[in-house]
Amino acid sequence: MAENEITSKQEQKINVLVVDDEKSILKLAQRLVRQEGYDCLVASNGIEAIAVMEETVIDVVITDIAMPEMGGIELTKQIKENYSADVIMMTGYFKDLSYENAVTQGAKDFIQKPFSTKEFQIRLNRVIKERETNQELKQSLKRMNDIVNGVINSLSSTVDARDPYTAGHQKRVAQLAIAIARSMGLEKTIVSSIRMAGILHDLGKIAIPAEILSKPSTLSDIEFSLIKTHPQVGFDILKNINFPTPVAMIVHQHHERMDGSGYPLGLSGNDILPEAKILTVADVVEAMSSHRPYRPGLGMDKALEEIKKNRDRFYAPDVVDACLKTAAKNFTFHG
Numbered sequence: 001m002a003e004n005e006i007t008s009k010q011e012q013k014i015n016v017l018v019v020d021d022e023k024s025i026l027k028l029a030q031r032l033v034r035q036e037g038y039d040c041l042v043a044s045n046g047i048e049a050i051a052v053m054e055e056t057v058i059d060v061v062i063t064d065i066a067m068p069e070m071g072g073i074e075l076t077k078q079i080k081e082n083y084s085a086d087v088i089m090m091t092g093y094f095k096d097l098s099y100e101n102a103v104t105q106g107a108k109d110f111i112q113k114p115f116s117t118k119e120f121q122i123r124l125n126r127v128i129k130e131r132e133t134n135q136e137l138k139q140s141l142k143r144m145n146d147i148v149n150g151v152i153n154s155l156s157s158t159v160d161a162r163d164p165y166t167a168g169h170q171k172r173v174a175q176l177a178i179a180i181a182r183s184m185g186l187e188k189t190i191v192s193s194i195r196m197a198g199i200l201h202d203l204g205k206i207a208i209p210a211e212i213l214s215k216p217s218t219l220s221d222i223e224f225s226l227i228k229t230h231p232q233v234g235f236d237i238l239k240n241i242n243f244p245t246p247v248a249m250i251v252h253q254h255h256e257r258m259d260g261s262g263y264p265l266g267l268s269g270n271d272i273l274p275e276a277k278i279l280t281v282a283d284v285v286e287a288m289s290s291h292r293p294y295r296p297g298l299g300m301d302k303a304l305e306e307i308k309k310n311r312d313r314f315y316a317p318d319v320v321d322a323c324l325k326t327a328a329k330n331f332t333f334h335g
């Protein structure tokens with residue numbers, strides 16, 4: 001092995017834990033692991049292994065299967081549930097524990113005893129390489145997500161900059177919409193879609209003159225018809241972004257009403273996306289409870305009265321119920 005390779009492995013401080021009740025195997029495995037430039041810890045059964053993992057972050061566990069106290073299968077199960085280490089199973093006793101079986105149990109690889117020293121090291125290095133590749137992928141994905149969130153927040157703040165009276169409205173609508181979606185038990189991807197649509201839902205207002213947005217008196221019909229273009233404008237801005245979920249359509253539909261009296265499409269009932277129904281309720285509740293240029297904030301109770309009164313007529317009943325439940329748990333807007 002080249003010297004610089006050893007240095008780079010040492011810099012990464014990869015910790016390998018070998019678990020076996022045979023002292024001679026532990027000694028041999030420890031030597032082979034160290035030869036490859038990794039730190040090596042040992043344990044003689046599953047219980048001891050867990051104790052080591054509570055103290056030290058372990059990258060890879062190489063475990064025997066048949067051991068007293070806690071065997072390798074149970075240990076693998078516990079590692080999968082509570083730790084981030086990858087597991088290599090190692091045995092000579094379980095004839096029926098094939099590579100396929102080991103992988104099904106959650107192991108990344110399988111070493112048959114007696115093993116050749118070369119094979120042991122090749123399999124260990126392969127698992128570590130795969131682990132590093134996965135970590136790099138996770139990091140790039142996180143970077144991408146951070147960029148996407150940054151762009152979304154910047155887009156959202158363009159509306160806040162033009163309409164300081166309602167600054168933070170989209171963020172607060174997103175907070176309530178997320179809380180409602182969670183209380184409805186919706187899955188993570190849908191909640192994240194609702195969050196993005198919430199933060200961006202009034203983006204189309206950037207096409208409306210600022211003096212109309214912040215007008216302190218009642219709007220004329222023409223001014224109101226201008227305001228009503230914002231879901232369409234928002235949709236047009238967002239429709240070409242390849243979001244993994246229908247964010248643009250949710251934005252498009254956030255002023256639709258269950259009875260078809262909303263805008264811009266006049267959709268009704270189940271033609272409206274469930275995510276849009278949630279956003280609608282969150283939007284109304286936030287808008288009513290907060291201060292507006294033409295009136296002071298009416299408070300949360302008044303807002304909840306409105307959605308209760310028009311449950312089913314304008315607002316989806318299951319969403320209204322979830323919103324009331326969320327409010328009862330002392331939901332508060334922040335920011």
Ligand SMILES: [Fe+2]
Nearest residue numbers: 201202254255
């Ligand atoms: Fe809106």
Ligand SMILES: [Fe+2]
Nearest residue numbers: 169201202283
């Ligand atoms: Fe809104």
